[in-house]
Amino acid sequence: MNIQKNNLEARLKELAGILVNDLNPAGFWDGRLSSSALGAAVSVAALFFDNPEDNIKETDRGLQWLRDTVNSDGSYGDTPESPGNISTSLLVYAALNLFSEKRDWVKPLQNKVANYLRSNGVDVESPQVSQAILDHYKNDYTFSVPILAMCGVCGVPGDEAFNHIPQLPFELSLLPRSLYRLLNLSVVSYAIPALISVGILIYRKKRGNLFSGFLRRYSTDKAIKLLHNMLPESGGYLEAVPLTAFVVLSLVNAGYRDTEIVKRGIGFIKSTQREDGGWPIDVDLSTWVSSLSVKAFGTRLDEFLDENVQYKIYNHFKLIQNREVHPFNGTSPGGWGWTHYSGSVPDGDDTPGAILAMLKLQPAEMVKSDVLAACKWLSKLQNSDGGFPTFSKGWGRLPFDRSCSDLTGHCLLAISSVIGAYRKELNSAEHKMLINIFNKSLRYLEKNQSHEGSWLPLWFGNQHTEGFVNPVYGTARVTTYIKDILANNWLENEIRERLSVMVERGTRFLLSVRNEDGSWGGGKNITGTIEETALAISALSSVRNRNECLQGLQWIDEFYSKNGLKSSPIGLYFALLWYDEKMYPLTAYIEALVRVLDMES
Numbered sequence: 001m002n003i004q005k006n007n008l009e010a011r012l013k014e015l016a017g018i019l020v021n022d023l024n025p026a027g028f029w030d031g032r033l034s035s036s037a038l039g040a041a042v043s044v045a046a047l048f049f050d051n052p053e054d055n056i057k058e059t060d061r062g063l064q065w066l067r068d069t070v071n072s073d074g075s076y077g078d079t080p081e082s083p084g085n086i087s088t089s090l091l092v093y094a095a096l097n098l099f100s101e102k103r104d105w106v107k108p109l110q111n112k113v114a115n116y117l118r119s120n121g122v123d124v125e126s127p128q129v130s131q132a133i134l135d136h137y138k139n140d141y142t143f144s145v146p147i148l149a150m151c152g153v154c155g156v157p158g159d160e161a162f163n164h165i166p167q168l169p170f171e172l173s174l175l176p177r178s179l180y181r182l183l184n185l186s187v188v189s190y191a192i193p194a195l196i197s198v199g200i201l202i203y204r205k206k207r208g209n210l211f212s213g214f215l216r217r218y219s220t221d222k223a224i225k226l227l228h229n230m231l232p233e234s235g236g237y238l239e240a241v242p243l244t245a246f247v248v249l250s251l252v253n254a255g256y257r258d259t260e261i262v263k264r265g266i267g268f269i270k271s272t273q274r275e276d277g278g279w280p281i282d283v284d285l286s287t288w289v290s291s292l293s294v295k296a297f298g299t300r301l302d303e304f305l306d307e308n309v310q311y312k313i314y315n316h317f318k319l320i321q322n323r324e325v326h327p328f329n330g331t332s333p334g335g336w337g338w339t340h341y342s343g344s345v346p347d348g349d350d351t352p353g354a355i356l357a358m359l360k361l362q363p364a365e366m367v368k369s370d371v372l373a374a375c376k377w378l379s380k381l382q383n384s385d386g387g388f389p390t391f392s393k394g395w396g397r398l399p400f401d402r403s404c405s406d407l408t409g410h411c412l413l414a415i416s417s418v419i420g421a422y423r424k425e426l427n428s429a430e431h432k433m434l435i436n437i438f439n440k441s442l443r444y445l446e447k448n449q450s451h452e453g454s455w456l457p458l459w460f461g462n463q464h465t466e467g468f469v470n471p472v473y474g475t476a477r478v479t480t481y482i483k484d485i486l487a488n489n490w491l492e493n494e495i496r497e498r499l500s501v502m503v504e505r506g507t508r509f510l511l512s513v514r515n516e517d518g519s520w521g522g523g524k525n526i527t528g529t530i531e532e533t534a535l536a537i538s539a540l541s542s543v544r545n546r547n548e549c550l551q552g553l554q555w556i557d558e559f560y561s562k563n564g565l566k567s568s569p570i571g572l573y574f575a576l577l578w579y580d581e582k583m584y585p586l587t588a589y590i591e592a593l594v595r596v597l598d599m600e601s
Contacts, residue, residue: 035279058273061273074112140186387407473532534556534585
């Protein structure tokens, strides 16, 4: 084992060097999200509708990127590494329709995309296109209605397009935020800008009944004002390219070209276009990948990051903690969003990640006020079922607003760590709050572990599994969180036993879905990736599972030698929009190495 251990140490030092070199001088990692055909299509359309002549440089580069990245079957996926899907392909087809008579090469490409869509049951020249998209997304209009609205303004399938698009009830956005979760809204909580802008566009393009017409006519200007109040300094809603582009093209086509929303939105779209002409779905996930990086170093943090660097990273987290009621969704102070940019909104995964990072980076007494404020924020987010949603408490009608196991496990670890750090200093109210969060979260995880021992994540999936679920990611994450909780010495025996039972069941599941080559994919017999294999190794790291961990690391080593740190599309955004992130394989690989080396020492 000495030779093997030396090899692991050498690889760790190599990868840690890459990670350290990627650190921004300001004290954070910004990562790099994959470019998106969907983002490119919607951005090109928004720029065209804003001003085709002034924006010709950007639209030409975007069109060329789409030309270069089409799949051989005429389709487009969410990333250049993804198989084609009808949603993204339809949006590209619609965007190309704006240029099909202006550039000779566009029409043949558009026909190729149309052939793919027809082969998948979508006739772009028929009103049936609307029903195909609505059937695909079912009751969730977060993505389906904006897609159809863009198709409509691009002339797909024709002049009658808007007659087949459901009306979004944008007037309901004017009610108090506290009521949103009680309303029958057809979009998820983070898509209110789309609800408003696309809803107004449809209202302007589609004939409604007399009463609804009067109500919406009265509500339109007020809804535009609300949309303006939600606009971040950057001009990008949620720092998301597709969402912002949908808002812009909708408002321009609804007669609101001269608003500050459109002007700043266009500026955001132009500023986020990449050098190759493409666009990512979001500017970056700097908070998320920074917390993952700190976590990855584990027990070796001091070896790779000196005190000054650790302080700089801590200070960045401190500076970007939300300190006021957030204008986007009215959430209270204390949380963290996924990026340091102004459009970020505090959420239930980045907040525990930042808590844990701050506790590792600086002495407990130095970060106490910040992490307790964050815990208070989490207490207000936790749902009545004990689980944690992403953004808003009580929204459970659509999947991306519900409680989920991976976020709940992350919050459970953060709360447990805070109790362990401050248990002798907490007043009775603080102690009661933290214990209450912990107990409710624990019950949620027990209830939501499947009979086979797995947990499903919310914002991560696998393109090759049935239903696109990823029980390997979810189980690996939650199992690792619980194992880290078990290292806390404040736990009572009864709680320790309950946690240990879940770890044992999670461990059995991960071992049962290991591939014959030693890797893990999203499930049994699914092609392995660095991300999923490394996360499974971290969860399994123990003397008992030593051989499986070493075989997994051997597989990663061989994959890395051939392909480098190749990232895989396992992240989900909005409805079913895939992305990959260059930091995921690096941080997951480092964490696995550190945990296995800890096991061997």
